[in-house]
Amino acid sequence: MIKNITSAEDALSEREATLKALNDEERKLRSTDVAAEHQLDSTTLKIELIRGMGFEPVWTKDGSLSKIIVRESGVSCWRRCICSAFFRRITRL
Numbered sequence: 001m002i003k004n005i006t007s008a009e010d011a012l013s014e015r016e017a018t019l020k021a022l023n024d025e026e027r028k029l030r031s032t033d034v035a036a037e038h039q040l041d042s043t044t045l046k047i048e049l050i051r052g053m054g055f056e057p058v059w060t061k062d063g064s065l066s067k068i069i070v071r072e073s074g075v076s077c078w079r080r081c082i083c084s085a086f087f088r089r090i091t092r093l
Helices: 002-031 043-052 077-091
Strands: 055-059 065-070
Touching (some): 043 055
8 A cells, every 4th residue: 555655656746747847848938939039021921912812913033023913804993002002012122
């Protein structure tokens, strides 16, 4: 019986040590700011969103934006406004 108690106490102390180590690791991970550690570039996401809306940016060989093709017939006024606003904004990047 004493052997069983000793074995249970050893298992308990191992689990408490593991729990303490995991709690320390969690505290360390919560205190770090992953976004600040990496330089995130949202340009790719913005271009994919624009493509999803029916606009296709055309780039020159040097990497600058030359024009935007609208992939829909019967383009409404708001799409033309968005297209021209996007073109003005992206050329400033």
